[in-house]
Amino acid sequence: MSASKFTSAPIREVFCSVQGEGPYVGTRQAFVRFSGCNLNCNYCDTDFATPGTCDYEQVEGSGYFEKIKNPINVTHLEAMLQPFKKLHSVSLTGGEPLLYADFIRKLNIASPLYLESNMTLPEQARKLTEKVAYVSGDFKLPETLRGIGREARKEHMENTVECFRLLRKNHSRDCFCKIVVERDMELGAVNRAVETIAPYVSCVILQPETPIGRDLMNPGAIQASVKSIMELQKSLLEIIDTRVIPQTHRMWGCL
């Protein structure tokens, strides 16, 4: 890896908003959305292609975006985050932020770091064990991934558990697990997945899939029923604190 890969990264957008998902919903955050991802989830709502420029909304909620040339170096990103005040934390999202663990390691900012990850890259996660204060870790069930063959499923599950183990909750970090719930998800598979990571997390969040694109016209085709999600929650509550929290920023219309 070249030296620049450690000190600069392609970033899609930088903005200030409130966290719309999970147990920290409503907290004020700056968001850094890295481009690129190692997975292809059925339900992904985010464009993570690498653009020539990064959209920088310096005034929160303004809808005015300055274009900043990519890639962006660590010092420049630190300066871009300066105008955002009273932050709970800085969300590192994407795409997949773990692809840029070397860059993240070099970030020096006052606010705690909140990592939003697909939890599938343990060698990258290992680099951030002393760096992040909040881990919002997805557990991607293989059924929800496009292009993953039967042979790769076992390794995917092992990598996921290893990421949760490495970035587990401790005295200086909260780590929780989010599972996006699609229609017809198998209850047994979700239970088995949660059993494997339960010792490492403070709670599990069931996040019902929010329809995007064509599915907006017919949400019932992809969304699990309230009854089935309530049933899933009941069975997971035997293992761990489990909450159902839909994405709120999509309802409100903020970034």
Ligand SMILES: C[S@@+](CC[C@H](N)C(=O)[O-])C[C@H]1O[C@@H](n2cnc3c(N)ncnc32)[C@H](O)[C@@H]1O
């Ligand atoms: C775009 S991802 C970026 C971070 C990382 N790649 C990941 O998947 O966790 C941010 C969050 O949005 C969730 N998400 C993406 N599309 C969604 C959808 N249609 N409905 C509900 N949650 C969704 C992901 O599962 C993840 O928790």
Ligand SMILES: Nc1nc2[nH]cc(C(=O)O)c2c(=O)[nH]1
């Ligand atoms: N408001 C807001 N909350 C979020 N929580 C997770 C997000 C993400 O895309 O990672 C996100 C996002 O894009 N906006």
Ligand code: SF4
């Ligand atoms: S891992 Fe995250 S960014 Fe990547 S495809 Fe899945 S939801 Fe989208």
Ligand SMILES: [Mg+2]
């Ligand atoms: Mg999002």
